[in-house]
Amino acid sequence: MIIPYTRIRKTHYNNMFKRLRRDFDIDLNSSPYTKFKSIIYIELSSILIFFLQNKPITPNVITLIYALAGVIGGILLSTGKIELVIIASIMFFLKSFLDWSDGYLAKIKNKTSELGAVLDEWAGFIGYYSFLCGFGILLFNQTEQTIYLILTLLIVFLKICDIKFFIYLTTIDKLKEKKISKIEIVNKLKNVNKQKNKINKIANFFKNFLDDRARTYDFISLLILIDIFYYDTLIPNFVFFLICTKFCLAFLWNFYLVFFKDFLSQFKFSKNDRK
Incomplete structure (x- = not known):
């Protein structure tokens, strides 16, 4: 039908x-x-x-194409060639329609799955970091300053070394390998004071600032195109430094949560799984 x-x-x-x-x-x-x-x-x-x-094309194939579009867009953006940068900007502007397709297509084909939901998040992750890497290499090609390559590598390095991110990964792996028998997420309802509210507001601001949503791609792509065609504003360069600053602060914040705020206490491990 x-x-x-x-x-x-x-x-x-x-x-x-x-x-x-x-x-x-x-x-x-x-x-x-x-x-x-x-x-x-x-x-x-x-x-x-x-x-x-x-x-016969499955919804998960659409999601994989969505991820691939992000990688290709990042590569095209990094070249610094005007025609390819324009194509990359259009790709990043439009590619999310694929993400808006796979879920409904899965319902129509009766192929909804946990894998599909995970692939959506993964594809968005790939697209975001492909864009950031392409953006950093683009600035290097435009300026020939190695600082932009260093900062691009720093962004990737900070994400890889993010201890909070690593905790989530290793916890899931240990559950899968049955090295952990049981884990529960503890919902701690605490009365927070005004100081904590302010800290949360600041943390949320940095979390949402130049995040992985489409508006970030659009905003930066617009700045890049204006910089290429009209004015040498250096605004994209400044924005890239802001993104790097955000990653550094996020890395330090997560380190602080894990080592000084007992982040692991929200995970209720069984006693046999503790060292």
Whole structure:
């Protein structure tokens, strides 16, 4: 049975608008740019879903293409060639419509899975770091200053060495290998004072500042294009330094949480699994 395009489009609009309100607390009426991007993604993804609904291509393949688009976009961006930078900017502007396609396509094909949800997060992760690496190498090619290569490597290094990130990975691996018999996440409801509220606000600000959402790609891509075609503003260079600063602060913050704020206490290990 082939679902009509108009039905797919209407249902997709309803589902995505509801999801934006429910999961991200986004009021599209007060966020015109987000609404504009959402309409583009829904229109493109509805067309793709319609044509793929009876094809052998699985939703996970779409997600892998989404990840690959991020890698290719990062490579094109890094070249510094105007034509390729434009193509990369367009790719980063539009590629998320693939991410908006796979979930609904999975429901239509009755192929929803835990793997699909994990692949979505993984593809976004790959796209974000491909963009950052491409951005850093682009600045190196434009300026021939090795500091941008060093900072690009520093971003990757800090992520690899992030102890909080490593804790999540090793905990999952140990559960899988049955080196840990049981683990529970402890929900600690504490009365926080004003000082802690301020710290949380600052932490949330840095977390959301130039994050891995599409708005970051769009903003930086716009700055790059303006810098290439109109003015040599050095604003993209400044933004890259801000991103590096954010990664350094995040690394230090996570180190502080683990070593001085007993981060592991939220994981309730069985006594036999402790050293």
